[in-house]
Amino acid sequence: MNSKPHPKKLLKVKKPTLDNMQFRIGELARMTGVSTRQLRYWEKQGYVSTIVRDDGQESRLYSFKAYVKVSVIKQYLDAGEALHDAVVAANVTLKDVKVIQHIMRTAFQGLEMHNDKLMVNLGFFDEQETKRLYVSIESGKVKYQLVDVPDEEPK
DNA sequence: ATTCTGACA
DNA sequence: TGTCAGCA
Numbered sequence: 001m002n003s004k005p006h007p008k009k010l011l012k013v014k015k016p017t018l019d020n021m022q023f024r025i026g027e028l029a030r031m032t033g034v035s036t037r038q039l040r041y042w043e044k045q046g047y048v049s050t051i052v053r054d055d056g057q058e059s060r061l062y063s064f065k066a067y068v069k070v071s072v073i074k075q076y077l078d079a080g081e082a083l084h085d086a087v088v089a090a091n092v093t094l095k096d097v098k099v100i101q102h103i104m105r106t107a108f109q110g111l112e113m114h115n116d117k118l119m120v121n122l123g124f125f126d127e128q129e130t131k132r133l134y135v136s137i138e139s140g141k142v143k144y145q146l147v148d149v150p151d152e153e154p155k
Numbered sequence: 156a157t158t159c160t161g162a163c164a
Numbered sequence: 165t166g167t168c169a170g171c172a
Contacts, residue, residue: 026157036158037165058172059158 018064022051028062032070039070047073047087069094119145 014020029036042048043060048069051061062070072093076086109121112134119134125146134145 024158035165037167040159041165 021064021067023062023067025060025062028067028070031067032074034070034074042070042073042083042087047083114147124149 023031025036025039028034029039034042039048039060039062043050048062048066050066051063053061069090072090073083073086076089077083081089107122109123109132112119112121114134114136117136117138119136122133122135125131125133130149131146132149134147136143136145
């Protein structure tokens, strides 16, 4: 449309990741079903934290992690727990999730085809790293399998 | 329009 | 915890 040789402006767009997602208190309230009154109270009690702002703004910002925590607390609340107990239970749950996530990240080494079957590489089975553990699904059942590490691949 | 703090028929 | 006031 415009033929003038204007300098090309390169638009830098921040990648939309969970880590840079931020919510204001009203949004978080709608997302979680927890009232803004509750969110402010929970913060005052130290149950949930807000993002420290570098700019001169006063309104609260919540991270995605805060969203998750609020959601978990809410679930325990709905299950009948008192607020403090719900927070304690939520902390335990989130800590367990961290462990599970670490295990999953560490264990999953990728997918490989072995004799026409799809195998999940779960990494070395032994400390000496002479065997790898694979898991596959055969007719709906989980099947584990040890495979020798070939000599061509020393470590 | 939304958020904030404080107070309570 | 809800809600409303009175600000910013």
